[in-house]
Amino acid sequence: MSIPSDPETMPKNRTVAQRFSYALFRIVAQALSVHWFELHAEGRENFPRDGGGLILSTHQSVLDPVLVGLLCNRRLNYLARKTLFRSSLFAAMIRHLDAIEIDREGGGLFGLKETLTRLRRGELVLMFPEGTRTSNGQVQDLKPGFISVARRSGVPLVPVAIVGAFDVLPKGKKSPRRRTIKIVIGKIFQPDEIKDWSDKQVMIALQERIEACHARGEEMRDYCSRKSLRNL
Numbered sequence: 001m002s003i004p005s006d007p008e009t010m011p012k013n014r015t016v017a018q019r020f021s022y023a024l025f026r027i028v029a030q031a032l033s034v035h036w037f038e039l040h041a042e043g044r045e046n047f048p049r050d051g052g053g054l055i056l057s058t059h060q061s062v063l064d065p066v067l068v069g070l071l072c073n074r075r076l077n078y079l080a081r082k083t084l085f086r087s088s089l090f091a092a093m094i095r096h097l098d099a100i101e102i103d104r105e106g107g108g109l110f111g112l113k114e115t116l117t118r119l120r121r122g123e124l125v126l127m128f129p130e131g132t133r134t135s136n137g138q139v140q141d142l143k144p145g146f147i148s149v150a151r152r153s154g155v156p157l158v159p160v161a162i163v164g165a166f167d168v169l170p171k172g173k174k175s176p177r178r179r180t181i182k183i184v185i186g187k188i189f190q191p192d193e194i195k196d197w198s199d200k201q202v203m204i205a206l207q208e209r210i211e212a213c214h215a216r217g218e219e220m221r222d223y224c225s226r227k228s229l230r231n232l
Contacts, residue, residue: 018096022075025097030070036178037168038224041071042216043185048074048156052119053188056146057160058139058210059128061169063176064162068126071183077118078126079111100125112149119153129206137166139214142207147199157194159186159209163217182220184213 014022033039047053055076057068065078080099085091100118102111115125127149130140139161150157164181186209194202 022097026070029066033067033070033181037164037181039067039070039181039183040220040224041183041185042220043187043213044071044073046158046185046188047072048124048158048188051122052153052155053124053158054119054146054150054153054155055124055126055158055160056129056206056210057126058162058214059130059133060137060162060165061133061171063165063169064128065126067162067165067181067183068160071185072124074124076124076126077115079115079128115149116153119149119155125149133171134166135171137163137170139207139211142203142210144199144203147202150194150202154191156191157189157206159189159206159213160184161186161210161213161217163214163221180221180224182217182224184217184220186210186213 030039047055055068055072057064065076065080069076069078075098077098077100079102080094082101082103084094084099085101100111100114115127118125127146129142129146131143131145132140134140146157161184162181163183164179167177167179168181169176189202189206189209194205197205
């Protein structure tokens with residue numbers, strides 16, 4: 001069961017400038033992503049239409065928050081490590097786009113509290129349960145950090161797999177390459193479905209569903225590659 005809404009936990013009011021800039025950024029980024037990366041997604045209907053939700057995605061590149069945000073019709077909040085806030089200008093920009101600062105070395109208590117606050121407002125929060133970007137483009141073992149947030153928030157869990165972003169901009173590279181990106185949004189885990197599961201059972205089930213989404217994304221990308229070859 002989702003956390004009930006009340007006046008103190010309803011979605012925060014955003015200024016006209018915030019709403020306009022987010023919408024404009026999204027339109028421009030969508031157009032560029034479709035043109036340069038042939039961005040396509042499957043399962044967008046699995047994003048919650050209302051109420052809070054924890055979006056749990058694979059992590060292939062620094063582009064991932066933008067890519068997932070483009071596919072969701074609702075505004076996303078996302079976690080960003082503390083080091084990204086060192087530049088005051090960049091920090092202001094990502095805060096404007098609803099980033100939540102996470103201090104991994106300091107335990108991340110503030111980030112955890114803010115994440116729960118936004119989920120209780122009925123908003124969507126994007127997390128990367130692998131903990132860090134992949135080094136080979138494949139799904140990594142999930143870390144258990146998301147489970148505490150899932151248990152305490154009582155919101156649906158949405159598995160997501162990104163395929164191809166690693167080829168576009170792998171860890172350590174600064175210039176993106178033109179490659180195909182496919183994203184698959186899997187079937188939601190409802191709070192009532194997992195409430196009696198152990199943490200290990202939740203981890204295993206989410207890992208399996210994310211890996212299935214990743215396999216489907218690979219199929220989609222391979223099909224596009226074969227289609228392009230036939231058209232040569």
